[in-house]
Amino acid sequence: MAFDAGKFLKTPDLESFDNLKKEELVLLAKHLKFNFKVSMRKQIIKNLVIDKLVDAEILGEEALELKVENVDAFKLKQLELEHELKKKELEMKEMEKIKVKELEMKERLEMDKKEKEDEFKLKELEMKLKELEMKERLEMEKLKIEMVKEESNTKVQSKSDYFDAAKNIRLVPKFCEKNS
Structure with a gap:
């Protein structure tokens, strides 16, 4: 049988309220238009609903005795702090990883x-x-060009090493007996 929050609020009973499950408390809190997260613990939701019902005078002051003791609130605060510490440690590790990556990139x-x-x-x-x-x-x-030039010059010189008088007759002076 499904829980009906409206029906419960018409005839509230402290004992039946104390026996409500988390899902039923969530339905009751939604009916009362609370801003809360479903992921909250049952005791926290129960405390919020008790405060609201006592303020609205739906339940009497004796319902405040059903609220979770401060020891649980202290434990919850401690858990929150531990969670934040773990988050900060993770953030620090991420920062270290980022620094290592930056160094690697450099x-x-x-x-x-x-x-x-x-x-x-x-x-x-x-x-x-x-x-x-x-x-x-x-x-x-x-050097090759110079060698070729020298070779061509030496060939010319080798032919002209001997003096050919027949070719160069004009260079021979005229013979005069008087001068001798």
């Missing part, structure tokens, strides 16, 4: 920067090497 960036610099230096060296190779090739070509 290291990666530095490594990438060094790699880029090394690549740039390597490319510069490769360009200088190519330039030197081209200069060397140019020098080799010059």
Whole structure:
């Protein structure tokens, strides 16, 4: 049989109120238009409902004796503090993880920067090497050209090592007996 909050409020009974289950207390609290979370403990919801019913004079002052003792409230406060402490510890761990990730990223960036610099230096060296190779090739070509010129000059000289008077007759002075 389903719990009817309206029916209960018409004929409230302290004993039946004390025996209500959490689900029934939630229905009663919703009927009374409370702002609460369903995840709250049964004792807290029960205390809220008792306060509201006593203020509205639906239940008498004797209902206040059903409220949970302060020891439970102290335990609840302690649990809340422990929960907050755990949350802060988790936050600190997350912050540490974030810091570690930041450090890793900085290291990666530095490594990438060094790699880029090394690549740039390597490319510069490769360009200088190519330039030197081209200069060397140019020098080799010059030497080849000079050697070819010298060879052609030596061939010409080898033919002209002997003096051919017939070819160069005009260079021979005229013979005069008087001068001899």
